Amino acid sequence: MTDTAGTRRNTGDIETQRVALVLLDQFSMIAFTSTIEPIRIANRVLGRDFYDWKTYSLDGAPVTASNGCKLSVDGSVSELQDADITLICAGVDVERVSLPRDLGVTLRRLNARGRTYGAICTGSYVLARYHLLDGRRCTIHWENIRSFREEFPDIDISADLFAIDRNCITCAGGMAALDMMLRVIAIQHGAYLAHEVAEVALYQNMRSGESAQRHDLESRTGISNVKILDAIRIMDLHIEDPLSCQQLAMTVNLSPRQLERLFRRHFDCTPGQYYLKLRLETARDLLRRTNRAVLDVAIACGFASTSHFTKCYRERYGCTPTEERQSYFWAQGPRKAAARQVVAV
Structure with missing residues (x-):
């Protein structure tokens, strides 16, 4: 497994990482916030906005999470032109979401440019349907692993907490998103900052990607x-x-x-x-x-x-x-x- 986590860009005198989160209907709120909060805290600790993030829905309309909360977004996926890290955030019943062709085209274009793309919680199912997990090691929430293997037998799906394979990053959802983003921060800024972010978040035990999702x-x-x-x-x-x-x-x-x-x-x-x-x-x-x-x-x-x-x-x-x-x-x-x-x- 190779650790890469996006390329840095210069904007004026400040290096930035543009993070795009595509929210699907019934997305996991805990996974979404566990993705955003580590980079928000990293900005605070760094004293500058190294990370900039925007949210997108399939049509630009507000999206309802699986807990019933409705979230406004910054735009539709048709407006997603470029980002250093693009993550699909999904949740329950992701198998039945109707996906637009342009999202797959955009993800393929970003991949061709060497940008990082990935999935949170059940978002790996979406990447698989776009054939963006072919030849990649990935993961998904444990409740979906068996059905995922039945649907996509040729994809290397694991029961790991998160997986980073070149420019593709996936996590099982829930608090695993926090672990994955802490790893991204460590890759880009070093372990010291990742531990400092974890301390601010009162998160005491940073887990590796190979950690098990479930209790024994x-x-x-x-x-x-x-x-x-x-x-x-x-x-x-x-x-x-x-x-x-x-x-x-x-x-x-x-x-x-x-x-x-x-x-x-x-x-x-x-x-x-x-x-x-x-x-x-x-x-x-x-x-x-x-x-x-x-x-x-x-x-x-x-x-x-x-x-x-x-x-x-x-x-x-x-x-x-x-x-x-x-x-x-x-x-x-x-x-x-x-x-x-x-x-x-």
């Missing part, structure tokens, strides 16, 4: 038994090709009976029931985040037939996979229910 499995489950944690990790790695209870038990050096006793003690279910729950949760995520056919989702989650998948899904969620997808789109309103526009640039 022990913290998430509240369980410390190594055998059962290993079994869950193996289940998660074999969603598409489920292992039998006997195979699971062998991989953690237990008998099937011992493994079943552990799962009943900690989860009040059998290993098979827990495994099925994980597979159905994955299926639900794919139904909501992708346009893949129900049969494709079934196969991706280890079901041999649509009928078996539908039966299991109805028993767990009280509806069929098709009904799940339709009701989810309906709940999001007409804008979300519209089919995703395919972008070719």
Whole structure:
């Protein structure tokens, strides 16, 4: 991974970095502010405006964040002509946003000029649709990683907190945006300034890009038994090709009976029931985040037939996979229910 973070420009006697943030509907407010605040504080510590930022929406109209707050912007993406760093800030349901061709053209032009471009939170999905992540290592919020891999199998997506690959920078969102921007500041001004900015922000532990997005499995489950944690990790790695209870038990050096006793003690279910729950949760995520056919989702989650998948899904969620997808789109309103526009640039 190569650290680059934009080129400096001279404006009079002051070097400036022009940062453009493209806000999509339902963008993550915490990720957005975690991007802006570090460079605002850096300006304050430096005693001059090294960083200058502007916000853009697809049409120049105010944009509503996922928390319901509406934000006015400086212009539309058609007015975005040049910037040293351009970041796509997205949030929930980014897969269903209709993207204009001119945004892709602009990003490609900036890339050709050697400018830095990237994404915050789920913005990597947008870059992928414009083919701007081809040959790049990138990241996205952990909730979107599995569906992203299904949609873009050839892209090198990681579960890292943030990724910097040449002039492409991406982060998982939330506070990860703060870590990424502190890294950008460190690249451009040195670690001392980055630490000073972090102190002003009362941010005590600056994290590296390779840091994990999620808490470890022990913290998430509240369980410390190594055998059962290993079994869950193996289940998660074999969603598409489920292992039998006997195979699971062998991989953690237990008998099937011992493994079943552990799962009943900690989860009040059998290993098979827990495994099925994980597979159905994955299926639900794919139904909501992708346009893949129900049969494709079934196969991706280890079901041999649509009928078996539908039966299991109805028993767990009280509806069929098709009904799940339709009701989810309906709940999001007409804008979300519209089919995703395919972008070719």
